[in-house]
Amino acid sequence: MTLLTDDVRAAITAGRLAHLTTLEPDGSPQVSLVWVGIEDDELVVGHLASGRKIRNLEADPRVAVSIETDRTNPMGLQEYLVIRGTARITPGGAPELLQRLAEVYLGPGVTFPPMDAPPPGNVIRITPTRVGGVGPWAG
């Protein structure tokens, strides 16, 4: 059974930034904010460079992804999603994914990345193992 119910998919693909936490070599948390999409029941994040996040994930694939929503619960508190999961990295495809997500995050017709020959980069693919937070998806 997929953890990506319709409510969860809607929150992931609403164009809000995803806070992606990886683990540094010393075990401390490292966070960056990224565009996120869904492909085949995995969360996907495009990365043009092979930076710290990629190196961290190669050493330890455990991640957390948190995403705010524009909804509030009956107590007036903002709802949000926290997804824990395991990441794998596939080479190439980052410019194409970023172009697709730019239409969501920046607006229709935008060209991104704004360069002539972007490097192929990597795609981070996250299999959710647990979904929580505040909202209809909360345990």
Next chain:
Amino acid sequence: MTLLTDDVRAAITAGRLAHLTTLEPDGSPQVSLVWVGIEDDELVVGHLASGRKIRNLEADPRVAVSIETDRTNPMGLQEYLVIRGTARITPGGAPELLQRLAEVYLGPGVTFPPMDAPPPGNVIRITPTRVGGVGPWAG
């Protein structure tokens, strides 16, 4: 020298939720979204119950805090703050802190927590060791 420059303080206290990452006993990242304030060069978070976050911090005080802003950079990307630091826990004071932060997050005149005799709880106090992200505070 404090890492909490005027720009950083303004982003922390603007009423945006803070994504607080702690480390589980197995080292994996655990995230919850919290209200945050500043007291004496520390970030402060009020916690009524002594839940998983408190237990995690007692075992490993390393945290990351990420906060979105309403600003965009010249490339059109949303600016955000990532603070890494070390947390300590002080008993009591959570209802008073939450009441102060409710005026920022929910609006003036709101009563929070909405109960007659809230437990004293704990305050999580985070000393920043590094500030980054996308914005004027980026390295």
